[in-house]
Amino acid sequence: MITAKQLTSEEKLRLICGKDCWHTEGLEGKLSELFVSDGPVGLRTVRVREDGTEETIPAVGYPSVQMLANTWSKEIARETGECLADDCIERGVDILLAPGVNIKRHPLNGRNFEYFSEDPYLAGTLAKEYIAGVQEGGVGTCLKHFCCNNLEYDRLHQTSDVDERTLREIYYVPFEIACEAKPVSVMCSYNRVNGTYASEYKKGFDVLRKEFGFDGAIFSDWDAVRDRAAAAKAGLDIEMPFNQKNYEKLCEAYRAGKLTDEELDACVQRVIDLVSRCKEIGKTARVRRSQEERAAAAQRVAAEGMVLLQNDGTLPLKKNGPIAVIGCYGKPDTVDMIRGGGSSCVEWLNRSFDLPAQLEKQGFAVAYEGAFRYDGVNSNVQDARRAQLLAAQSDVCVVCVGTGLPFEYEAGDRQTLRLPAVQESAILETAERCKNTVVIVFAGGAIEMSAWADKVSAIVFAGQPGMGGDKVLAELLAGTLNFSGKLSETIPEYLEDTPSVQSYRSAGVTRYQEGLDVGYRYFETHEVPVLFPFGYGLSYSAFRYGKLELKAKDEELEIAYKVENASERDGKEVSQVYVCECAPLVYRPKKELKSYAKSEIRAGESKTELHTLGKRAFAHWSTSKDTWEVTDGIYEILVGASVSDIRLSAKVCVQDGKIRVL
Ligand code: BGC
Numbered sequence: 001m002i003t004a005k006q007l008t009s010e011e012k013l014r015l016i017c018g019k020d021c022w023h024t025e026g027l028e029g030k031l032s033e034l035f036v037s038d039g040p041v042g043l044r045t046v047r048v049r050e051d052g053t054e055e056t057i058p059a060v061g062y063p064s065v066q067m068l069a070n071t072w073s074k075e076i077a078r079e080t081g082e083c084l085a086d087d088c089i090e091r092g093v094d095i096l097l098a099p100g101v102n103i104k105r106h107p108l109n110g111r112n113f114e115y116f117s118e119d120p121y122l123a124g125t126l127a128k129e130y131i132a133g134v135q136e137g138g139v140g141t142c143l144k145h146f147c148c149n150n151l152e153y154d155r156l157h158q159t160s161d162v163d164e165r166t167l168r169e170i171y172y173v174p175f176e177i178a179c180e181a182k183p184v185s186v187m188c189s190y191n192r193v194n195g196t197y198a199s200e201y202k203k204g205f206d207v208l209r210k211e212f213g214f215d216g217a218i219f220s221d222w223d224a225v226r227d228r229a230a231a232a233k234a235g236l237d238i239e240m241p242f243n244q245k246n247y248e249k250l251c252e253a254y255r256a257g258k259l260t261d262e263e264l265d266a267c268v269q270r271v272i273d274l275v276s277r278c279k280e281i282g283k284t285a286r287v288r289r290s291q292e293e294r295a296a297a298a299q300r301v302a303a304e305g306m307v308l309l310q311n312d313g314t315l316p317l318k319k320n321g322p323i324a325v326i327g328c329y330g331k332p333d334t335v336d337m338i339r340g341g342g343s344s345c346v347e348w349l350n351r352s353f354d355l356p357a358q359l360e361k362q363g364f365a366v367a368y369e370g371a372f373r374y375d376g377v378n379s380n381v382q383d384a385r386r387a388q389l390l391a392a393q394s395d396v397c398v399v400c401v402g403t404g405l406p407f408e409y410e411a412g413d414r415q416t417l418r419l420p421a422v423q424e425s426a427i428l429e430t431a432e433r434c435k436n437t438v439v440i441v442f443a444g445g446a447i448e449m450s451a452w453a454d455k456v457s458a459i460v461f462a463g464q465p466g467m468g469g470d471k472v473l474a475e476l477l478a479g480t481l482n483f484s485g486k487l488s489e490t491i492p493e494y495l496e497d498t499p500s501v502q503s504y505r506s507a508g509v510t511r512y513q514e515g516l517d518v519g520y521r522y523f524e525t526h527e528v529p530v531l532f533p534f535g536y537g538l539s540y541s542a543f544r545y546g547k548l549e550l551k552a553k554d555e556e557l558e559i560a561y562k563v564e565n566a567s568e569r570d571g572k573e574v575s576q577v578y579v580c581e582c583a584p585l586v587y588r589p590k591k592e593l594k595s596y597a598k599s600e601i602r603a604g605e606s607k608t609e610l611h612t613l614g615k616r617a618f619a620h621w622s623t624s625k626d627t628w629e630v631t632d633g634i635y636e637i638l639v640g641a642s643v644s645d646i647r648l649s650a651k652v653c654v655q656d657g658k659i660r661v662l
Contacts, residue, residue: 001276002030002272004265004269005265009254009261009264012264013247013251015027015271015272016232016264016268017228017243017250018240018241018242019242020241021222021241024036025271031272034095034274035094036095036219037091037093037095039098039099039142040065040097040100041062041113041464042060042061042348043087043088043093044059044345044346044347045093056346058349059347060291060298061298061339061347061467062083062084062346062467063302064339064466065100065114065115066113067485068116069488070304070461070537071301072122072486072574073304073598076300077130078129078133079133079297080130080133080301081129081130081136082136082137083289083294083298084098085134085136085137085285086137086287087294089137089139093139094282095142096142097144098134098142098144099127099130099144100114100144101144103117103118103120103123103174104118104519105512106413106501107446107492107495107498108504109152109445110152110340110409110410110414111342112445112446113340113443114340117489119488119519119534120169120170120171120173120174121173121593127177127178129181131182135182137288139281139282139285140185140274141183142185142219143175143183143185144186144187145189145190145198146189147167147172147193147204148162148189148198148512149198150171150500150510151413151504152409152410152412152413153412153504153505154505155189155191156190156224157191158191158508159195160191160193160194161510161511162193163623164621165516165620166512166516172204175208175212176211179208179213180213183216184216184277185216185219186218187218188218188219188221189221197224197227198221198224199224199236200231200236205218205236206235217238217270217271217273218235218236218237219238220238220240222240223241225243228249228250229258229259232267233258235267236267237267295349295350296468299466299471302466302473303484304485306461306476306483307461307463307483307485307538308459308460308538308539309461310456310457311538312457312458313457314457315460316479317398322367322394323366323394323396324368324391324397324434325359325368326368326369326390326398326399326400327370327371327372327426328370328373328400329401329402329440330398331354333374335348337405338465338469339464339466340405341405341406341410342410345405345409348467349467353469353470355473355474358473358475359478361471362477363478369383369387370383371383371387371399372423372426388430392433394434397434397437397438399439400440401426401427401439401440401441401442402441402442403419403443403447404442408464416495417494417495418451427439427452428451436457437456437457438456438457439452439456439460440459440462441462442464443463445489446492449491450531460477482539482570482571482572484539484572484573485537487533488534490519492523492531497528497530499517499522500518517589520533520535520591521592524589524643525589533643533644534643535574535593535642536641540567540569540571541567541570541601543564543641545561546562546563546564546606548648548649550637554658555614555615555659556659559609559610559612561639562607563575563607563609564605564606565605566604569603571601571603572598572600573598574597575597575599575641576595576639577594577611577613578594578640578643579592579594579618579635579637580636581618581635582633583633584620585631585633595612595613597611630654630657633653634651634654634662635651635652635654637650637652
């Protein structure tokens with residue numbers, strides 16, 4: 001492999017700019033070109049046809065990342081990564097532009113479907129497994145978007161105005177944890193961070209490299225670079241895609257001495273190292289699962305990512321009468337209705353999605369009425385009268401509503417957290433006529449449900465369920481499968497309850513004035529009621545939590561408790577460990593997720609869950625000392641079925657870093 005020293009200055013300047021939209025520069029064969037493709041919910045490989053137009057090659061359509069996070073399953077996150085590696089290998093892709101770990105600070109963010117969670121620990125730990133899965137499969141990853149790109153509105157200009165402690169405790173954390181899996185690259189975001197373009201965010205890049213152990217190359221987001229020389233000085237290694245004007249300006253700046261040889265060589269060497277690293281990783285590349293097996297894995301994400309939010313016993317559906325499916329999301333005209341838009345929009349290999357047909361396969365007699373139509377922009381009333389006649393005659397109605405691509409997409413945010421009015425009417429009118437109304441919500445992020453939630457019997461958050469999600473949903477509704485997903489983001493009562501709405505669509509400066517109070521950290525601390533809390537989800541099983549046992553081992557705390565399946569259904573339970581500092585010297589949210597476990601527990605059986613908390617689980621970022629600090633004092637360990645359903649608790653005392661159980 002060549003070194004930076006063996007290249008001319010002109011070659012070096014070329015090397016730190018991409019070759020085209022999807023390849024890094026190869027300098028006429030001196031170095032291998034790397035082929036990169038999006039991520040994260042499937043492979044979006046773009047092929048240029050002979051006439052110059054582009055086409056996207058169909059691939060396995062996985063459920064949204066939000067659903068992956070709803071599984072709370074590290075195994076599933078890893079398996080998804082492994083499957084994506086196979087997808088990449090088949091297409092010759094060297095680096096998958098995924099995963100994205102931006103925090104869901106604002107529920108309207110158009111890209112929330114691509115991101116994991118409002119909680120940095122959940123986002124980071126799942127992303128770490130995803131990255132390990134892809135890279136162990138023989139393909140590189142690109143962890144994105146660094147950082148504080150938490151809105152799509154005006155994303156090229158907005159500056160995220162965020163204090164150091166909040167950066168450290170919320171926005172950096174998913175990157176920090178994900179970096180433990182050694183992603184080969186990171187992508188910067190479009191926005192500015194405290195006034196500096198993310199492509200020139202040296203301070204952040206230094207944190208990645210010097211503190212988080214990141215040793216790969218930093219890519220720009222596509223067209224995110226304003227000043228190539230300034231970005232290179234900051235440590236941004238590759239600008240994507242190639243931009244002639246930026247390249248010319250870079251050369252000028254270099255000739256004018258504005259970029260030193262040392263600075264240029266540092267970027268060049270990292271590009272060379274990236275190529276060798278990808279080649280090294282690629283040695284283990286071999287397709288391990290067939291496309292069918294990957295499609296089955298996508299269905300596992302859906303099966304564990306759908307969340308049962310409410311159920312008065314109507315679910316599982318009983319086979320003693322016909323079922324009415326109402327609402328065109330049950331049988332979408334286009335899968336765009338059940339996926340998000342933008343760079344992560346995958347062309348599904350199999351585009352059929354038919355819930356009524358899948359329910360029939362489960363042995364139900366099903367009648368279907370679209371009730372409203374979706375014309376690519378709006379939901380229009382259609383056949384509403386026929387739907388309501390059907391509802392009046394039916395014992396059970398399954399109403400399918402949702403958002404999809406025109407509402408949830410890159411480069412724009414949702415306008416409202418509510419469903420379109422025709423969809424809310426379809427729910428309310430059905431519920432008036434049919435006492436057993438089940439609502440299925442297909443969306444990539446939180447939906448405001450307060451206008452109708454208490455009028456219906458059951459609610460299922462079916463997310464953006466990916467290929468084969470219709471089959472999975474039918475099996476869950478029929479009880480062939482059991483629900484085990486839990487919310488990775490809070491569903492507030494009203495959008496206005498979320499603190500980040502205060503600074504939305506501001507003129508250029510987005511103040512993160514809520515600080516650490518993102519998502520449940522705010523709702524729990526300030527006792528603001530929510531409709532469905534973070535970490536919440538029902539199942540057909542019922543779980544009892546046993547005694548909490550704590551054992552302190554120097555600087556670590558070992559936690560053990562039993563979870564018993566006190567029902568007649570086998571099931572899976574996600575239990576969550578939160579930490580609360582009882583009398584802090586600095587502000588601390590009341591509960592913070594520090595560990596979680598998901599286990600399959602057979603009916604009547606129990607499982608002991610074990611967790612180890614290190615020092616960091618108790619620490620806050622001290623702005624007076626510029627480091628993590630554990631304050632001496634009392635901490636409460638809270639074990640719950642959700643953030644607001646705490647089943648077990650106990651206290652520990654920390655003194656001089658040593659933990660003692662009280
Ligand atoms: C997105 C990235 C994506 C890139 C390449 C950008 O617009 O923000 O997430 O990887 O395009 O498609």
